[in-house]
Amino acid sequence: MTELAAVKAALRTQAVETPSWAYGNSGTRFKVFAQAGVPRDPFEKLDDAGKVHEFTGVAPTVALHIPWDRVDDYAALSAHAADRGVRIGAVNSNTFQDDDYRLGSICHPDAAVRRKAVDHLLECVGIMDATGSRDLKLWFADGTNYPGQDDIRSRQDRLAEGLAEVYERLGEGQRMLLEYKLFEPAFYTTDVPDWGTAYAHCLKLGEKAKVVVDTGHHAPGTNIEFIVASLLREGKLGGFDFNSRFYADDDLMAGAADPFQLFRIMYEVVRGGGFSSDVAFMLDQCHNIEGKIPAIIRSVMNVQEATAKALLVDAEALAAAQADGDVLEANAVLMDAYNTDVRPLLREVRGEMGLDPEPMKAYRACGWGEKVVAERVGGQQAGWGA
């Protein structure tokens, strides 16, 4: 196989998981602008996700968010997904929207609230059993707003205890992916604020526990690709929540704010063997003002383009320049791949996959957007349920 053929082969097998909640309404604390045609239930979300996969060819799975996607019959949901050409992916827990969680969930000072939170996580594992999902994705809104509000260290103890109980419940082939986040919704402390904290907990839990990197969850100036490289080196990178940001956790389309950063991240993934491993590539975004399905298609394409560029890096030339300490040449080798316009290559790959080479145009032309606006009238639009 020629090198270009290998790059194309890798691109054909890429899989980016889309999040069910990105198909619903979202917003900021100031306002949620509802959009016409938004799904009213998990089944309609899968319908939309099916469209994204139909036109991109690389979005075969859909993450659920419990309780937003709770249904009576998960077998029916899985079947509906299959019918649309997709599968159920990771199960995301939610322990931040019940009134009991005002001061935390799994780290709450009150044992009864902690019990409730852990029970919810166990319920999620049960749903994974039903859907065949591999990954339980855990993000905790837990933290404090004021110095002194609660004891930092005791909260870590409670966190460890809760995670251990859930870890024990995991079945063969199931994993726990622990996400960290600098701040929001808590403003003084966050109980899993950085990769170090997530890593330390996962290390103690065991092989099935891995860290999730959400690209919007870092302090300004943090070198995310360094974290990616380190976690891959430690065998502890579970996956990504891709999105982009200018300031905080903006949840914009992946690659929209800093495409060079996304490329650098994907380069470390490729270099660290993460592309052909069990790392989960997921989106986690909020399309507050733009059309949701096309925004997700664009995001998937942005990840694809960054991946293509990363795959095109001339590894030999790079290694040689690095070994020589030739700063400018090593940088030039990397930039040469980044500066390449990979869109023609991706159009080719899509053609070979039997897809329209232009997913955005093809989606716009297919009439789905108009159809759902016309048909999805009445009922309760899906949203974050805040």
Place this chain on the structure above:
Amino acid sequence: MTELAAVKAALRTQAVETPSWAYGNSGTRFKVFAQAGVPRDPFEKLDDAGKVHEFTGVAPTVALHIPWDRVDDYAALSAHAADRGVRIGAVNSNTFQDDDYRLGSICHPDAAVRRKAVDHLLECVGIMDATGSRDLKLWFADGTNYPGQDDIRSRQDRLAEGLAEVYERLGEGQRMLLEYKLFEPAFYTTDVPDWGTAYAHCLKLGEKAKVVVDTGHHAPGTNIEFIVASLLREGKLGGFDFNSRFYADDDLMAGAADPFQLFRIMYEVVRGGGFSSDVAFMLDQCHNIEGKIPAIIRSVMNVQEATAKALLVDAEALAAAQADGDVLEANAVLMDAYNTDVRPLLREVRGEMGLDPEPMKAYRACGWGEKVVAERVGGQQAGWGA
């Protein structure tokens, strides 16, 4: 008058405006935790504000937010305020919660939306006429989320045009206070992102237009007291929205995150003559997880304590050390005031004002919290209406 007597006199005349919306529910995009006893209408908000003033003695005015505080009869509202010992303060506009404002208000690409936004601002001036308010406080959520989404410069032109129309409408003694904010809810550009932008617009508008400094609206590392000193020097400091933050616009209690910063700000206010001028000292906070009335009392007290410390700075000793270039001594003079425990002094001042020296305890003892929980049952709790 001795120096200490002058400090006490200044403290007795201090006035911190509380925001009507801080008495209602608030939260993050993830969840609004409703609290029992929260006001259901502007009249009940004034009842609560009256309690804050009753116990602190330095919170005589209450800012309104339109449309959240829209009533049929503003004379009745003013009378109700007077009855509770307070007055209506600034009128805050809201051009971010109508569906039309998805892509902006006064900067929107569509002239019809801009018209609607300006009309709302003019309505707010009308309310000021009715309530006798001096200040129209303008904060715009306008901005864009993606590069290219709209034209940065054209949006500035639209902003200038809209502001000019509203400025023309201002009556004798009325002012326009323009607030800036780094980001949120827009994530790529914000149309008034920094003090420079607000200042440039106010300069062109004229004498009645001034800049508002919200202490939570800056990039990390921004020296806020420098901006305060500069705006006072230019005669363009209109007022403050006090709150505190660790990361972004956290809207925590003033002085909670960085009491030393609040002190430095108040020192520049005192040094620049802002304390005895027309600078408006307002709070703008969100009490997402803590009790609202006591949190506001605490915030008012924190501003008081910072002010007391600022007033205690030995100006002569400071000037002498600065003139000598004695870095350590100049710093020591400032820190000497900061390190002073001013709580005994403030207890004294309160005693002289006929108040309980301990506002928090006195409020807790008065039974108001229990009373409103018992009585304010049913109806729609006040909130941000997002």
Place this chain on the structure above:
Amino acid sequence: MTELAAVKAALRTQAVETPSWAYGNSGTRFKVFAQAGVPRDPFEKLDDAGKVHEFTGVAPTVALHIPWDRVDDYAALSAHAADRGVRIGAVNSNTFQDDDYRLGSICHPDAAVRRKAVDHLLECVGIMDATGSRDLKLWFADGTNYPGQDDIRSRQDRLAEGLAEVYERLGEGQRMLLEYKLFEPAFYTTDVPDWGTAYAHCLKLGEKAKVVVDTGHHAPGTNIEFIVASLLREGKLGGFDFNSRFYADDDLMAGAADPFQLFRIMYEVVRGGGFSSDVAFMLDQCHNIEGKIPAIIRSVMNVQEATAKALLVDAEALAAAQADGDVLEANAVLMDAYNTDVRPLLREVRGEMGLDPEPMKAYRACGWGEKVVAERVGGQQAGWGA
């Protein structure tokens, strides 16, 4: 002229000024790593700058830094420049390396130090007279390290007074470019920390005073292209100091850290008419670990590439999508230009200019690097003189 021809014509006339100090040694507070072959005097710096222009065709001027580039005979220096195909550009002042400047220069509490600083600035205008330079570029290291150390407002008064005296001295066609910087070397306050401060001073000084945007001098999260658009709208953008940064004022090669940001900046320049105006495009970089001449060539090329992409934006399509409020399409139009690989176009432009299409390779092949290493032996290498 076709559109592409217009783009090429614009690219042929581009002019990026290189800084004399970038040809000398530089480093961090921890270490300056000296490089073999570095110039020993301003004449040798011009020799190197001549090479950069010879191979790029778009670096026709060289900025001086006084006193580092002080010579007895500026006519001889100008003649030497002309001989190498370049001209003297802006004159940069230095009021931060004399022991007297420990607590500031033009803002120092001691009038004698201020006098000395202003005299230096006046000397720089004299050098401009001698070299025919248009621009006096002012960056002040002034500031304080500790709260209380000096009076913020008095320092502004001193700054205004000093600038006014220098402004008066400017001749016909001469300009004063005032640079702002968030921090470093002062850590608590900086006397010109942001564009608002620089703008306010320039406004009062008059038409000849304009603001310089150094792309590394902002707080994290600052939207630089917004500032560029605003300053152009106000007629107050004097020029750029290009470089790039990940954290603070890293002074890396322009476009190396965030090429997308450089493109967005250049897009606002083009959109605001800044490309065909008197805006000065300068580099200000430190090549601490990489070869200096090739690093400068690379930087010039990076600016060129960003400019080419900015010129390729389909302005009509963009305006149409913006007017429609089509967020995704407007963003797509911009990204379409950014994602274009403009290197073939630039190779073509260079060919038409009679240059080697590959400046980096051509420079490496010409032997200059080896030549200066061999010849520039002995003497005192140029550096920052810290």
Place this chain on the structure above:
Amino acid sequence: MTELAAVKAALRTQAVETPSWAYGNSGTRFKVFAQAGVPRDPFEKLDDAGKVHEFTGVAPTVALHIPWDRVDDYAALSAHAADRGVRIGAVNSNTFQDDDYRLGSICHPDAAVRRKAVDHLLECVGIMDATGSRDLKLWFADGTNYPGQDDIRSRQDRLAEGLAEVYERLGEGQRMLLEYKLFEPAFYTTDVPDWGTAYAHCLKLGEKAKVVVDTGHHAPGTNIEFIVASLLREGKLGGFDFNSRFYADDDLMAGAADPFQLFRIMYEVVRGGGFSSDVAFMLDQCHNIEGKIPAIIRSVMNVQEATAKALLVDAEALAAAQADGDVLEANAVLMDAYNTDVRPLLREVRGEMGLDPEPMKAYRACGWGEKVVAERVGGQQAGWGA
């Protein structure tokens, strides 16, 4: 023992290590302002450190920096220290000032440079043997400036290998303290950028390897006390490098920029049992513009004051409020201690220790500053040797 007596007892046993290099000249990349009277060799540094301990009573040890403090006879140096009432503390390595270290030291792509770096670290352990020092403090300037410059993961492998060799060399009772730093002098990647990286390496090395927290080495918005609490919980907090910062690694006097943060850190130390353990409390500061000895005395006092406040927190009341979920009360308990003016208490403690209650005044009065200015004439002043 009463509670206050216990607080005083704790304060009497506090030990803050001062760094030998803080007695010498330092500066920024722009300028080092030399000060009269600065030590010319390690013996004179110890003389100054002796004065700091003489007046504060809580600065009994002095950290060395090799090669800056390399001497022929370490026994003589130790004896000189003892003579001045102090002891040699941690040994700090330096692998960033030799020309070979342009691209790194222990992580350098060239094995020969790595060998040299490791040999230097081994030399430092040898010096520890000679001085009886417990701690080897390692800070690496290693990193890269440009994407692609070197391989992130390979550098981690090299780091691990080098550290392992040095760890093996540690004797009984000796420790390796690994410091992390976000950036500077490297601007793209830093090989030990955060506590997670330092922790992961220390974990693999073993019990004798611990993490050092330099309070100026974090990204904006990082909650340092959270890291302190976490490392204490993991048994991996080796010590502190105290200093303060507004922006980057400003190295200002401890407690000068954010005294509330220093208090919160010391509170977590007390709460986590770190105060009476083997955690090393060290200063690492640069007194670029202020007098060095008095600045160090002030810093020691600032750490003392923060410690006193932390010790005064009413732990029972705090725990009760936390258990109740009483956000405002818990915060109030903490703030009550912070708002206390502890200077009278510390004056008392000093009196009981036989010290002058006012160290700054006592030092100024003792004439040491004038004496060293008069006597330390000629020779080479100590500095960073950059």
